[in-house]
Amino acid sequence: MGQTLVPDGLWEIVEPLLPAHRERPQGGGTRHVDDRAVFTAIVYVLTTGCAWRHLPAEFGVSKATAHCRFVAWTQAGLWRRLHRAVLDRLGERGAIDWSRAVVDAASVRAKKGGPLTGPNPVDRGKPGSKLHVLTDAGGLPLAVATSAANTHDSLALIPLVQAIPAIRSRRGPRRRRPAKLHADKGYDYPHLRARLRRRRITPRLTPRIARRGVETSTRLGRHRWVVERSFAWLTGYRRLTLRYERCARLFTAFLTLAAALTCYKKLAT
Template sequence: MVDELSLRLVPDALWEIVAPLIPPFVARPQGGGSAPADDRAVFTAIVYVLTSGCAWRHLPPSFGVTVPTAHRRFSAWVRDRVFEKLHREVLDQLGSAGELDWTAAILDAASVRAKKGGSLTGPSPVDRGKKGSKIHVLSETNGIPLVVGVSGANTHDSTMLQPMVAALPATKSRRGPRRRKPGKLRADKGYDYDMHRRWLRERGIVPRIARRGIERNDRLGRYRWKIERTIAWLTGYRRMTIRYERRGEHFAGFLHLAAALTCFKKLPT
């Protein structure tokens, strides 16, 4: 049963992508010590925590990884940007297969409560001022997440437009050079500022940002509903619905892993 669960969480095709990204084990200079835990078992345990939302201390022993080892390895992999690299690697595979539509990109954000506070948090304007974080997502036309980020819940959405677009990765394409520039950028009224429109036009991106007091509300979701679906995909990983990590980079690590797993599900079989 455990083997079936592990294979469902981390199938062979996914592990083939992950394995080259894992930093090699470095033995202690003085020698000795216990044998290192299996990398795949550790990665599977981390995916289980992300998927189930369980606390680290409730990690089932059946994965063959102790709680301190799993958390220590997770922290090290966040520091080494393993989950960001995984996200980009899967995007490259999607691009090579012609599965990324660069006709337009879509930008949106969602707030989550931060139970224990910590870095990258702030008083949430939608949760009576309680500590929270905000998840920012930039997807391609069909909702595949290209860039994800975390900020305090009191961060205005508009301040993240330029950093998110600037962070677009140069992704492989089926033919020709790598691509990182969408034809258009779609966003809601929270990003309605002329400086952003000018900034986008200077970079050859056509702004399609809803205008406050002009565009009808019943038409605002005509194209942008896909980014809301993407955020629902990401928060479907239960660890993303409420932030328990005190360190913002750890929550961001889980977010990058969730984005990578979401992209992996879109790979052609």
């Protein structure tokens, strides 16, 4: 199971990014559990959606160790650095399509509440969170974020664009700016179009944002459907279909790890 969840190619990327283990100066203490086993257990929780207490014994990792290491790695920024490292390798191969970016959001129910939750307007006002994703033209997630379910989609657009990391290219300098951006009517605001132009996204043409009162909402369009497929990829990781974490930072950590794994699948093929 471990090789299936964390193949050698993925572990080669992860291992150099892990924080160094500090030995106790006075010696003693419990034996340090293997990092790969812990990382595999975290991926298992993300993939299956199981509770930490239901981790199979075959991983050789206790629920306390797995959760504590997950929190520590989150505080160290591991998941964001892993996502960027995978994107760098994709960029070196020319596997990122910068011809356009696509942005959208989807809501999930928050079972236990917590920060970045709010009444979901599409789920009878039940507490929920919203996943924001910006992808390349092929649907690879370049930036992700979390907000309360009652947050308007448009408020996340500029932060998502700014969160695109500087990614390596097959030739030339690093790149972080797509040529065009596609979005639905929820992002149709003049100030957003102006901000995108100032970032030199579509300098001659207006951003491809659906116009309210003009374009129909019955079709996603030729390009915007890819982000719906990206959400299907991400919610294939069962831990993201419902928010169990009270801590918003930990839920965003799972989302970022899922984005990194989704990009790695493209890299592996």
